Amino acid sequence: MKCATLIWVLLFLLRFGLFVDSMIDPVDFLALQAIRKSLDDLPGSNFFDSWDFTADPCTFSGVYCDGDKVIALNLGDSRAGSPGLSGRIDPAIGKLSSLTELSIVPGRIMGSLPNTISHSKNLRFLAISRNFISGKIPTSLGELRRLRTLDLSYNQLTGSIPISIGSLPELTNLILCHNHFNGTIPRFETQSLTRIDLKRNNLTGVISPVTFPVSLQYLSLAWNQLTGPVNRVLIRLNQLSYLDLSLNRFTGVIPGQVFGFPITNLQLQRNYFYGLVQPANQVTIPTVDLSYNRFTGEISPLLSNVQNLYLNNNRFTGRVPVSFVDRLLSSSIQTLYLQHNFLTGIEISPAANIPVSSSLCLQYNCMVPPVQTPCPVKAGSQITRPTIQCMEWRG
Numbered sequence: 001m002k003c004a005t006l007i008w009v010l011l012f013l014l015r016f017g018l019f020v021d022s023m024i025d026p027v028d029f030l031a032l033q034a035i036r037k038s039l040d041d042l043p044g045s046n047f048f049d050s051w052d053f054t055a056d057p058c059t060f061s062g063v064y065c066d067g068d069k070v071i072a073l074n075l076g077d078s079r080a081g082s083p084g085l086s087g088r089i090d091p092a093i094g095k096l097s098s099l100t101e102l103s104i105v106p107g108r109i110m111g112s113l114p115n116t117i118s119h120s121k122n123l124r125f126l127a128i129s130r131n132f133i134s135g136k137i138p139t140s141l142g143e144l145r146r147l148r149t150l151d152l153s154y155n156q157l158t159g160s161i162p163i164s165i166g167s168l169p170e171l172t173n174l175i176l177c178h179n180h181f182n183g184t185i186p187r188f189e190t191q192s193l194t195r196i197d198l199k200r201n202n203l204t205g206v207i208s209p210v211t212f213p214v215s216l217q218y219l220s221l222a223w224n225q226l227t228g229p230v231n232r233v234l235i236r237l238n239q240l241s242y243l244d245l246s247l248n249r250f251t252g253v254i255p256g257q258v259f260g261f262p263i264t265n266l267q268l269q270r271n272y273f274y275g276l277v278q279p280a281n282q283v284t285i286p287t288v289d290l291s292y293n294r295f296t297g298e299i300s301p302l303l304s305n306v307q308n309l310y311l312n313n314n315r316f317t318g319r320v321p322v323s324f325v326d327r328l329l330s331s332s333i334q335t336l337y338l339q340h341n342f343l344t345g346i347e348i349s350p351a352a353n354i355p356v357s358s359s360l361c362l363q364y365n366c367m368v369p370p371v372q373t374p375c376p377v378k379a380g381s382q383i384t385r386p387t388i389q390c391m392e393w394r395g
Contacts, residue, residue, distance in 0.1 A: 023067070023068040024056070024057050024058060024065065024068050024069075024070075025068045025069055025070075027095050027097070028057070028068070028069060028070045028095065028096055028098075029053075029057060030092070030095065031070075031092040031093065031095035031096050032051075032053075032057050032060070032063065032070070033053060034090045034092035035073075035075075035089075035090050035092060035093055036048065036051050036053075037090070038087050038088050038089065038090035039075065039085050039086070039087040039088075039089075039090075039109070040085065040086050040087050041083070041085060041086075042083040042084055042085060042086050042107055042108060043083060044082075044083040045076070045077060045082065045083035045084065045085065046077075047061055047062070047075070047076050047077050047085065048061075049061075057070075058070075061077075062074040062075050062076070064101075066098070069096075069097070069098035070096045070098065070099060071098050071099060071100050071101070071122075072099070072100060072101035072102075073093075073096065073099060073101065073102050073103075074101070074103045074105075075103065075104045075105065076104055076105030076106075076107060077105060078105055082105070083107070084104075084105045084106050084107020084108065084109075084131070085104065085105070085107040085108070085109060086107060086108040086109065086110075087108075087109060087110070088109065088110055088111035089104075089109060089111065089113065089114055089128075089133075090114070091114040091115075091116040092116075093114060093116060093117060093120075094114060094115075094116025094117055094118070094119035094120060095116075095119070096120055097119065097120060097121070097122075098120075098122055099120040099122065099123055100122050100123060100124045100125065100146075101123070101124065101125040102117070102120070102123060102125070102126050102127070102128075103125065103126075103127040103128070104127070104128045104131065106129060106130030106131060106154075107130075107131055108131065108132055109128065109131035109132060109133060110131070110132045110133070110134065111133070111134065111135075112133070112134060112135035112136075113128070113133055113135065113137065113138060113152070113157075114138075115138045115140050117138070117140075117141065117144075118138065118140035118141055118142075118143045118144055120144070121143070121144065121145070121146070122146055123144050123146065123147055124146050124147060124148045124149070124170075125147075125148060125149045126141075126144075126147060126149065126150050126151070126152075127149060127150075127151035127152075128151070128152055128155070129151050129152065129153045129154050129155070129175070130153070130154040130155075131154075131155055132155065132156055133152065133155040133156065133157060134155070134156040134157065134158065135157065135158065135159075136157065136158060136159035136160075137152065137157060137159070137161065137162055137165070138162075139162040139163075139164050140164075141162065141164065141165060142162060142163075142164020142165060142167060142168060143164075144168065145168065145169055145170070146170055147168050147170065147171060148170050148171060148172045148173065148192075149171075149172060149173040149175075150165070150168075150171065150173070150174050150175070150176075151173065151175040152175070152176055152179070153175045153176060153177045153178055153179070153197065154177070154178040154179075155178075155179055156179065156180060157176070157179040157180060157181060158179070158180045158181065158182070159181065159182070159183070160181065160182060160183030160184070161176065161181055161183070161185065161186055161198075161203075162186070163186045163187075165186065166186035166187050166188045166189060167189055167190075168190060169189075169190050169192075170190065170192055171188070171190050171192065171193055172192050172193060172194055172195070173193075173194065173195045174188075174193065174195065174196050174197070174198075175195070175197045176197065176198055176201070177197045177198060177199040177200055177201070177220065178199070178200045178201075179200075179201055180201065180202060181198070181201040181202060181203060182201070182202040182203065182204065183203065183204065183205070184203065184204065184205035184206075185198065185203055185205070185207060185211055185221075185226075186211075187208065187210060187211050188211065188212055188213055189213070190213060190215075191213050191214070191215050192215060193212075193213050193215055193216060194215055194216060194217045194218065195216075195217065195218040196212065196216060196218065196219050196220070197218070197220045198220065198221050198224065199220045199221060199222040199223050199224070199244065200222070200223040200224075201223070201224055202224065202225060203221070203224040203225065203226055204224070204225045204226065204227070205226065205227065205228075206226075206227055206228030206229075207226060207228065207230060207233050208233075209232040209233050209236065210236075211233065212233065212236075212237060214236050214237060214238070214239065215239065216237050216239065216240060217239050217240060217241050217242070218240070218241065218242045219237065219240060219242070219243050219244070219245075220242070220243075220244040221244065221245050221248065222244045222245065222246045222247050222248070222267065223246070223247045223248075224247075224248050225248065225249060226245075226248040226249065226250060227248070227249045227250065227251070228250065228251060228252075229250070229251055229252030229253075230245065230250050230252065231252050231253055231254065231255050234254070234255055234257075234258050235255050235257055235258075237261075238257070238261055239261075239262070240261050240262070240263055241261075241262050241263055241264055242263065242264060242265050243258075243261075243263055243265070243266055243267065243268075244265070244267035245267065245268050245271065246267045246268060246269045246270050246271070246289070247269070247270045247271075248270075248271055249271065249272060250268075250271040250272060250273060251271070251272045251273065251274070252273065252274070252275075253273070253274065253275035253276075254268065254273055254275070254277065254290075256278045256279050256280045257280060259279035259280070259281075259283045259285065259288075259302075259303075260279065260280055260281055260283075263285050264285065264286055264287070265285070265286065265287045266285050266287065266288045266289065267287075267289050268289065268290050268293065269289045269290065269291040269292050269293070269310065270291070270292040270293075271292075271293055272293065272294060273290070273293040273294065273295060274293065274294040274295060274296065275295065275296065275297075276295070276296060276297040277290065277295050277297070277299075277300060277303070278297075278300060279300055279302040279303065281302065282302050282305055283302055283303050283305055283306055284305055284306075285306060286306070286307045286308065287306070287307065287308040288303065288306045288308070288309050288310070289308075289310040290310065290311055290314065291310040291311065291312045291313050291314070291337065292312075292313040292314075293313075293314055294314065294315055295311075295314040295315060295316060296314075296315045296316065296317065297316065297317065297318075298316065298317060298318035298319075299311065299316050299318070299320060299321060299324075299338075299343075300321075301321035301322075301323045301324070303324075304321060304323035304324045304326075304327050304333075305327070305332075306333070307332070307333060307334050307335070308333075308334050308335040309333065309335065309336055309337070310335065310337045311337065311338055311341065312337040312338060312339045312340050312341070312361065312379075313339070313340040313341075314340075314341055315341065315342060315393070316338070316341040316342065316343060317341070317342045317343065317344070317366075317393070317394075318343065318344060319343065319344055319345040319346060319347070320338065320343060320345070320346035320347075322347050324336060324346075325346065325347055325348045325352075328348075328354065328355075328358055328360060329348075329352060329353075329354070329355070331355040331357050331358055333358055334357060334358055334359065335358070335359045336358070336359065336360050336361070337359070337361045337376075338360075338361060338362055338365065339361045339362060339363040339364050339365070339375055339376075339379045340363070340364045340365075340379065341364075341365050342365060342366050342385065342389075342390060342393045342394075343362070343365040343366060343367060344365070344366050344367050344390075345367050346362065346367070346369075346370065348370050348371055349370070349371075350370050350371055352371055354371065354373055359373070359374070360373045361373060361374075361375035361376065361379055363375045363379045363380070363382070363383055364379065364380065364382055364383070364384065364385050365384070365385055366384075366385050366389075366390035366393075367384065368383065368384055369383065369384075
């Protein structure tokens with residue numbers, strides 16, 4: 001049956017003179033036909049208008065060839081806001097044996113990811129984001145030993161992240177955020193990996209100190225159910241420029257070295273971190289969010305250079321360092337949230353003029369705020385913490 005089909009394709013190509021211009025591989029020709037039959041333009045999209053199989057398939061929108069083989073397939077109009085495609089991904093996509101790049105724009109692609117994708121051994125870039133792909137990630141994707149980018153974000157994928165993904169030797173970017181993955185995070189062995197985004201899933205378990213490679217520059221694990229300490233994990237990742245561990249159940253202390261990493265955004269809020277916050281040197285990270293944890297002790301003056309600092313809803317004590325006031329009044333600090341702690345004072349004049357570009361909240365501490373400033377609604381209406389709580393905390 002397969003031979004008969006190939007003969008028919010050859011006769012078709014000869015009849016319309018396609019061999020003269022493109023010499024497209026008959027197997028690739030059939031694969032493109034199957035892919036087209038399984039997909040449709042959403043209303044407002046005309047992506048498939050050029051897919052006329054009486055013409056050279058290498059001239060189709062989103063199809064790129066090298067000789068007689070398809071090497072890249074970008075399905076859908078990539079312009080921002082353009083309608084995408086609907087339908088399912090046909091298993092015939094695995095017949096494109098020379099494919100190095102496969103992407104599908106946001107749309108309404110449903111169904112599972114075909115196991116046959118792993119047949120395209122040269123695949124380096126696989127991005128099918130913001131669709132409705134469901135089911136599990138095929139473990140066979142671990143056979144794509146040249147894969148560098150895997151982006152399946154904003155879909156409805158379930159199950160665990162295959163261990164085989166962690167062993168891909170050339171993987172650089174792994175973006176699986178906004179799905180329904182569960183289970184633990186596998187160990188990533190490659191030293192080429194720079195970006196991991198797993199936020200908004202249902203991942204659980206404790207992270208091993210060797211789960212992530214030291215090459216990592218971007219790590220987001222927010223909105224999961226991960227537990228345990230991460231201090232031994234973090235001290236190895238000294239190349240991080242972005243770290244978001246928020247909205248998990250992490251515990252333990254945060255190493256002071258982390259505040260010296262080349263990070264532009266440090267998000268640790270809404271966990272169970274505790275202990276002292278003790279940077280080794282002046283912190284230059286633009287945004288640091290440590291809110292809704294269990295940190296204790298006095299606020300370090302080494303944090304006063306942070307532009308947006310969220311320390312609210314912790315157990316900090318003592319007086320606010322003078323350096324914070326100076327930076328606030330000079331508009332160097334844009335956000336300073338200190339509400340819901342056990343702070344006892346701040347050196348600021350009641351007549352001080354807080355810059356319009358700066359936000360300060362001192363509500364619900366063991367002091368009467370010397371200045372009245374607007375606070376977030378979540379801070380509540382009570383200005384000062386009850387005396388009994390402050391006495392018990394000091395005791």
